[in-house]
Amino acid sequence: MADFLLLGTVESRSADGTAVDLGPAKQRTVLAALLVDAGRWVTVETLIDRVWGEDPPAQVRPSLYAYVARIRRLLASTAEDAPARPHLRRGTGGYLLDVPLDHVDVHRFRHLVEQARRADCPPAERIRTLREALALWRGEPLAGLPGAWAQRTRYSWQRHRIEAVVERTDAELALGRHTEVIGAMTGLLAEHPLVEPFAVALMRALHAAGRSPEALAVHAELRERLAEELGADPGAEVRQVHEAILRGEPAQPARTQPVPAQLPLEARGFTGRAEELARLDDVLAAGAERPAAVVISAIAGAGGIGKTWLALHWAHRRAEHFPDGQLFVDLLGFNPSTPPMQPATALRGFLEALGVAPGAVPSTLHGQTALYRSLLAGRRMLVVLDNAGSPDQVVPLLPGNPDCVVLVTSRRKLTELAVRHGARPLGLDALNPDDARRVLDTRLGAARTAAEPDAVDELLALCDGYPLALGIIVGRAACAPRLPLAQLAAELRESTTRLDALDDDMPTASLPQVLSWSYRALAPVQARLFALLGLVPGPEIGLPALASLADLPGPAARTALRGLENLHLVEQYAPERWRMHDLVRLYAADRGRHDLPPGDRDAALRRLTEFYLHTTCATRPLMQVHETPHGLGDPVPGCRPQRLTTQDEAVRWLAGELPNLLAAQRLAADRGWRRLVWQFVWSLDHFHSLLGHVRDRMTMCTAALAALDPDDPLDVHVMVHRQLGHAAAHVGAHDEATEHLTHALNLAEQADDHATQARIHISLAQAYGQRDHLSRALDHATRALELHRHVDQPVTKATALNSVGWYNARLGRYDQAREHCEAALELSRHIRHGSLEADTLDSLGYIAHHTGHHLEAVDHYRLAAARYRALGGDYWAADTLDRLGHAYHALGRPDQARATWQEAATLYRDQHRPTHAERVQRQLDALELAGAP
Numbered sequence: 031m032a033d034f035l036l037l038g039t040v041e042s043r044s045a046d047g048t049a050v051d052l053g054p055a056k057q058r059t060v061l062a063a064l065l066v067d068a069g070r071w072v073t074v075e076t077l078i079d080r081v082w083g084e085d086p087p088a089q090v091r092p093s094l095y096a097y098v099a100r101i102r103r104l105l106a107s108t109a110e111d112a113p114a115r116p117h118l119r120r121g122t123g124g125y126l127l128d129v130p131l132d133h134v135d136v137h138r139f140r141h142l143v144e145q146a147r148r149a150d151c152p153p154a155e156r157i158r159t160l161r162e163a164l165a166l167w168r169g170e171p172l173a174g175l176p177g178a179w180a181q182r183t184r185y186s187w188q189r190h191r192i193e194a195v196v197e198r199t200d201a202e203l204a205l206g207r208h209t210e211v212i213g214a215m216t217g218l219l220a221e222h223p224l225v226e227p228f229a230v231a232l233m234r235a236l237h238a239a240g241r242s243p244e245a246l247a248v249h250a251e252l253r254e255r256l257a258e259e260l261g262a263d264p265g266a267e268v269r270q271v272h273e274a275i276l277r278g279e280p281a282q283p284a285r286t287q288p289v290p291a292q293l294p295l296e297a298r299g300f301t302g303r304a305e306e307l308a309r310l311d312d313v314l315a316a317g318a319e320r321p322a323a324v325v326i327s328a329i330a331g332a333g334g335i336g337k338t339w340l341a342l343h344w345a346h347r348r349a350e351h352f353p354d355g356q357l358f359v360d361l362l363g364f365n366p367s368t369p370p371m372q373p374a375t376a377l378r379g380f381l382e383a384l385g386v387a388p389g390a391v392p393s394t395l396h397g398q399t400a401l402y403r404s405l406l407a408g409r410r411m412l413v414v415l416d417n418a419g420s421p422d423q424v425v426p427l428l429p430g431n432p433d434c435v436v437l438v439t440s441r442r443k444l445t446e447l448a449v450r451h452g453a454r455p456l457g458l459d460a461l462n463p464d465d466a467r468r469v470l471d472t473r474l475g476a477a478r479t480a481a482e483p484d485a486v487d488e489l490l491a492l493c494d495g496y497p498l499a500l501g502i503i504v505g506r507a508a509c510a511p512r513l514p515l516a517q518l519a520a521e522l523r524e525s526t527t528r529l530d531a532l533d534d535d536m537p538t539a540s541l542p543q544v545l546s547w548s549y550r551a552l553a554p555v556q557a558r559l560f561a562l563l564g565l566v567p568g569p570e571i572g573l574p575a576l577a578s579l580a581d582l583p584g585p586a587a588r589t590a591l592r593g594l595e596n597l598h599l600v601e602q603y604a605p606e607r608w609r610m611h612d613l614v615r616l617y618a619a620d621r622g623r624h625d626l627p628p629g630d631r632d633a634a635l636r637r638l639t640e641f642y643l644h645t646t647c648a649t650r651p652l653m654q655v656h657e658t659p660h661g662l663g664d665p666v667p668g669c670r671p672q673r674l675t676t677q678d679e680a681v682r683w684l685a686g687e688l689p690n691l692l693a694a695q696r697l698a699a700d701r702g703w704r705r706l707v708w709q710f711v712w713s714l715d716h717f718h719s720l721l722g723h724v725r726d727r728m729t730m731c732t733a734a735l736a737a738l739d740p741d742d743p744l745d746v747h748v749m750v751h752r753q754l755g756h757a758a759a760h761v762g763a764h765d766e767a768t769e770h771l772t773h774a775l776n777l778a779e780q781a782d783d784h785a786t787q788a789r790i791h792i793s794l795a796q797a798y799g800q801r802d803h804l805s806r807a808l809d810h811a812t813r814a815l816e817l818h819r820h821v822d823q824p825v826t827k828a829t830a831l832n833s834v835g836w837y838n839a840r841l842g843r844y845d846q847a848r849e850h851c852e853a854a855l856e857l858s859r860h861i862r863h864g865s866l867e868a869d870t871l872d873s874l875g876y877i878a879h880h881t882g883h884h885l886e887a888v889d890h891y892r893l894a895a896a897r898y899r900a901l902g903g904d905y906w907a908a909d910t911l912d913r914l915g916h917a918y919h920a921l922g923r924p925d926q927a928r929a930t931w932q933e934a935a936t937l938y939r940d941q942h943r944p945t946h947a948e949r950v951q952r953q954l955d956a957l958e959l960a961g962a963p
Contacts, residue, residue, distance in 0.1 A: 037187070038167065039169070053104070064127040074124050098118065146159040163194055164195060193227075203231075233245040233275065263390040326435075329438065331459065334496060341414055349412070359415060373399075377395070420442070469504065505539065549621060552593060561625050561626050563608075576591070576608070643709055643713060650716065685721065718757070720906075722905025725761060728757040835849070851870050875913060891911075895910045915953065
């Protein structure tokens with residue numbers, strides 16, 4: 031079995047003491063990086079970091095694998111006959127060097143020191159054990175190994191050695207062995223003249239031996255050296271021993287190092303955050319994830335989202351993992367009344383907490399950082415850096431000790447910490463509904479919340495999981511135990527007063543004040559964009575729409591958004607799409623009303639509204655609809671409509687933007703932009719028909735009717751009444767549907783507009799067909815077809831042919847039905863109109879099924895459903911699948927019928943069509959009953 035020596039030049043010695051050639055420096059570093067974690071998995075990433083640091087070469091992994099292969103061969107050749115030779119294993123966690131720890135000098139050193147520190151170890155035995163441990167040292171540890179990791183490790187081990195020397199000295203002085211201590215300490219202090227514990231030990235030994243003048247000379251020389259080389263004064267322990275010597279008193283050893291416990295009191299009632307707490311627990315994980323340097327977890331989120339609350343809760347819960355203490359500082363990164371704390375100020379506070387006298391703190395930031403990291407070397411400590419404004423505040427406060435953990439909280443993402451220092455980012459969002467409810471239950475008591483369940487539900491909805499908002503409500507309710515929660519809910523209910531209800535004289539307990547600190551940190555272009563986003567009518571926004579809103583080119587808009595994202599004022603929840611928390615949006619809207627000139631606000635909202643309108647109009651030709659809304663014209667300056675190129679792209683854009691289109695139309699109505707209101711209806715008619723968005727269509731058409739003026743063109747009145755009648759028919763308002771459609775027909779007849787008359791007759795046919803007035807439906811469909819003798823519009827003609835065929839089929843006239851539907855199919859395919867083809871295939875499937883041609887019906891229905899789905903028309907696909915299930919059932923294929931009906935029922939439920947879903951469920955129940963034994 032070979033011995034491995036790290037406490038000096040890195041060496042390996044065979045059983046007979048012969049030195050083994052370990053190869054070049056990089057290979058020795060790889061071996062050392064494995065030996066320090068002997069018996070534990072070391073990840074490839076950790077090895078690369080330890081050997082090559084922050085700037086590894088492009089082909090670093092092949093180089094590492096080559097070194098590992100050589101080390102494996104070396105281990106095999108140096109211990110061929112050993113019963114338990116070292117073995118280097120490869121696994122999913124990286125590499126593990128399996129070697130007994132007592133054959134690695136640094137691990138044997140640690141074991142011996144731990145033995146000596148046992149409370150039941152007699153002084154003489156403690157001295158012998160510590161001497162044995164210190165005898166393992168042969169000079170500078172890891173000598174000859176380059177790199178930052180080797181330097182950090184070397185420094186840490188030297189601290190351990192110093193501690194062991196001091197402990198041995200204390201034990202020898204306790205037994206009166208002054209001469210031995212003086213001899214040993216004189217040599218060590220000559221070798222390390224700035225190590226204060228060696229000077230303290232020598233001063234105490236000389237003083238105890240009656241050689242106090244010499245002890246005072248040691249102090250004078252140390253003070254002079256520290257002043258010249260570090261610009262610092264001796265530390266507290268040196269001063270204490272010096273003063274004892276001057277007074278002629280015994281110089282007692284310092285029994286313990288200061289153990290700072292700076293964590294502020296944890297806020298009461300912490301709730302939830304289970305996932306985030308688990309991720310913070312990961313920083314303590316050992317084994318394969320053991321880091322090469324200090325572990326940093328950067329908790330980032332908006333102001334008031336609960337970053338400090340989470341950090342302190344976790345820190346208190348895991349305090350036992352940090353027996354050497356916890357440091358805490360508020361870096362004041364976003365406090366408007368106080369400039370951000372300088373790292374030197376924070377370091378001075380940390381150094382004093384670690385026992386450094388104020389006069390002994392180095393004068394330079396470099397010196398302070400070096401001393402701070404020296405004091406933390408070998409100690410297991412937690413450092414909490416709260417409210418950091420930038421990485422520059424954080425980096426000087428990072429320990430160099432891998433046994434320490436750093437928690438950083440910031441409103442910024444602090445990406446640099448992740449890129450350059452391996453920080454593990456943890457983004458914090460609003461609380462989920464269950465956790466938010468537990469906050470109220472915990473802080474107010476379950477009896478009080480149970481007494482007003484409706485008010486609690488409303489408070490939770492209005493606070494939307496925002497921890498600071500919940501905390502403010504809880505504070506107000508707790509201070510007024512007789513105040514009904516319903517009254518608090520009423521104050522929050524109105525969006526115009528909600529921020530006032532969440533305000534307070536104390537800035538840290540005021541949501542508007544807390545958000546204002548982030549707002550003030552924005553650059554001017556970012557602040558303007560933030561204020562504009564608060565005025566956006568829809569729930570979220572895409573980059574092209576935002577560029578029109580702000581009148582910015584796309585790249586400039588993206589850059590400004592990145593600044594808002596960095597402060598967690600907006601969230602990019604999907605590629606190129608952003609949204610705000612409702613409370614942040616309210617604050618942004620308030621800033622928009624107060625900080626933006628009225629002209630800027632109005633122009634921005636007009637650009638946004640026209641962006642949605644003009645982009646929607648541009649989708650119509652892609653869906654084979656070529657009429658342009660009356661009086662559309664060009665977009666206003668600064669409006670940049672989005673360019674869409676395919677029908678699939680158009681349908682996806684419309685489906686994704688529909689909530690924003692509805693909101694844009696409402697905005698146009700509120701601002702009196704009447705023409706835009708009905709132009710939205712005109713531009714969306716085909717899309718609404720295709721996707722079956724009947725209630726949204728009804729809402730938009732009702733708004734368009736309200737925006738009509740008697741002076742508007744006649745064709746606009748016709749369009750609005752026709753669209754409203756069509757929408758009313760599909761929501762079951764049949765009387766209203768026929769009223770509007772009849773009025774639209776009368777207007778179209780006055781205008782002698784045959785094409786529009788035909789479209790209205792088709793809508794009337796659908797309205798009567800939905801009420802099973804099939805003869806009247808067929809009559810209107812036939813009149814629509816007859817009108818096409820006077821016009822050349824193949825889309826409307828194909829629609830009329832299919833309509834005539836469908837109502838003939840519903841009346842049992844299958845030959846006439848098939849003839850018209852086959853003509854409609856031929857025409858729709860000729861003009862390549864996908865949705866018309868799907869409609870007609872569905873009609874042909876119905877005809878085939880009802881004439882006993884069930885296989886033909888299956889083919890037609892399956893193709894129709896595929897066409898609908900390819901176009902985004904799941905609404906109509908659900909009806910087709912329902913009918914397809916009947917065709918399968920008629921063919922005696924219950925399994926296919928069941929699967930098809932289950933799919934149809936799911937679509938109906940997703941589309942909020944409960945009557946249809948219940949009907950299909952009854953069909954499924956009957957199918958199961960029929961198959962029961």
